[in-house]
Amino acid sequence: MLLLRHHLPSLRLHRLAMSTAASVSSPPASTSAAADYHCRTKHSLTAGYARGPGRLDWANQPNPFLRFSPPSQIPLPNPPPPVTAGIPYPSLFHSPTTPRPLTVDSISALLFHSLALSAWKSAGASTWSLRVNPSSGNLHPTEAHLLFEHPDEPGRLVVSHYAPRDHLLEVRSAAPLGGFSALLPAPASAVLALSSIFWRESWKYGERALRYCNHDVGHALAAVAVAAAALGWDVRLLDGLSDEDLGYLVGVNKGAPAPPDGLPDKMVRGKAPWVERQHPDCAVLLFPAGSEPKVDYGAMSAALRGFDGLEWVGKANSLSKDHVVWDVIYRTAESVKKHGPAPGESFSVSPWHRNASLSDELYKDLTVQEVVRRRRSAVDMDGVHVMGKDTFYQILLHCLPSGDISSEEWQGLQRAMPFRILPWDAEVHAALFVHRVSGLPKGLYFLVRNDEHFDMLRHAMRQDFEWERPEGCPDGLPLYRLMKGDCQRLAMQISCLQDIASHGCFSLGMIARFDSVLRDKGEWMYPRLFWETGVLGQVLYLEAHAVGISATGIGCYFDDAVHEVLGLKDLEFQSLYHFTVGAPVLDKRIMSLPAYPGPGIDA
The missing domain is CATH 3.40.109.10 (NADH Oxidase)
Known part of the structure; x- marks a missing residue:
């Protein structure tokens, strides 16, 4: 059997030091900040690993749960009532199901099957939570925010942060819908925004963390799309919004530590609470499958700028006592911002295509809801x-x-x-x-x-x-x-x-x-x-x-x-x-506990 060895560079495994001091040698020439970051953060067989902390500073492990205090809250039914019958997993890929109305129950079902806790694990003196959406190292830098017309209060627009630890929405702001109607362009629609806290990831992975944060955004996007499809909702990225627009939507400047006047130009250790701020990533429109919302990015952007004048409530909790500022992450994130729609870019809904299938019998007899939570x-x-x-x-x-x-x-x-x-x-x-x-x-x-x-x-x-x-x-x-x-x-x-x-x-x-x-x-x-x-x-x-x-x-x-x-x-x-x-090997030393109610701890 050919081992494909002639396809490998010289391995020289005895030279592989688990040092984080060096990155890949001789990166290709580039004039792109993104490509420069990408080459800088490569792991190399010969030059070592991308720069990282070298050891885990357990005393400053970031709290995995962002909370805003004291907010008003919208408790979500937990577990959510069966707003729809369990959909067999293979049918998810066949055709859209009948759309469900936007209610507190259906919002609960959406979040419960996409971004909520899925279990707690315990081994010895350690206890940690798992979530429906995957995350590298189970660090969960991704935060979710929901913008919707309150089902029980017609005409009231709610700007909220999802708190998975207790499966509830923290109301950050609210306003009459009239002046912001451009943000909800379809009946029974909502906007879900995702943001990242880079510090949660860089605490463990150093400079390479920006890559992993964006992996997690993709995981979350897919998790939301699947959970929405089970409710008969379609989901589409609002990619014509700028990073500045998204910042207004998630309230990055509201109740969070202020950033420095300028970004540092080297790695810095010490108290830097501003690294706990959210970085706005993206927003998606949720709407009934089969409909085609008319999105006006210019009107949306203007409406979101009005968010800066709303009254916001809640102060973010501190995640760590001390920090490490991996400067290249923040400088690169600044360089790859989107500043509005690309030339000719507009919102459109793709025709629904079923997935090709050999046989549904290849799958276990599980519903979509069971698969995502398992x-x-x-x-x-x-x-x-x-x-x-x-x-x-x-x-x-x-x-x-x-x-x-x-x-x-x-x-x-x-x-x-x-x-x-x-x-x-x-x-x-x-x-x-x-x-x-x-x-x-x-x-x-x-x-x-x-x-x-x-x-x-x-x-x-x-x-x-x-x-x-x-x-x-x-x-x-x-x-x-x-x-x-x-x-x-x-x-x-x-x-x-x-x-x-x-x-x-x-x-x-x-x-x-x-x-x-x-x-x-x-x-x-x-x-x-x-x-x-x-x-x-x-x-x-x-x-x-x-x-x-x-x-x-x-x-x-x-x-x-x-x-x-x-x-x-x-x-x-x-x-x-x-x-x-x-096929996984299960560690029988680890005990699995229900997601809700979980232990009375934060990490």
């Missing part, structure tokens, strides 16, 4: 379980952005669940390391998620790759075998020597078109590429659990070693996220 990140794989070939193909069919298409259409338009939440054409592909799939030779495979990139990929990658369609591959699945061979050791080595990458049924690296996207569209696409990987990752999580196994995201990998394996020599394509799918 989702866990595996900490180890058994290295034994063999996945059926049809199951493997079915999982990949649900990873296609356009779903089931006719011969006249092309794969790449994001119209299928949950990719339809994103307004741009797919930019992310998957290089798959197949370890244990019955009837499928071990080896390196590639899933092309946008037909328009096929020739670019073949030209950019190794010229000796086969690009052969595997036997029995469904006609609508653009999967290609690049090379046969046992690549378990290779998958482990390029994923920071983590065995979990080789012990599953398959692992993968998400490969994004990179340099030309930043150049042609703008640097504001940098976080969005990670959002797309997060959406794809959430699909893999749900698919794995729906067939009875598990998965986990892998943010630690040797960037340029991955590129060397594929033959990628510049920044035209970059690996942004790794993943592994297989």
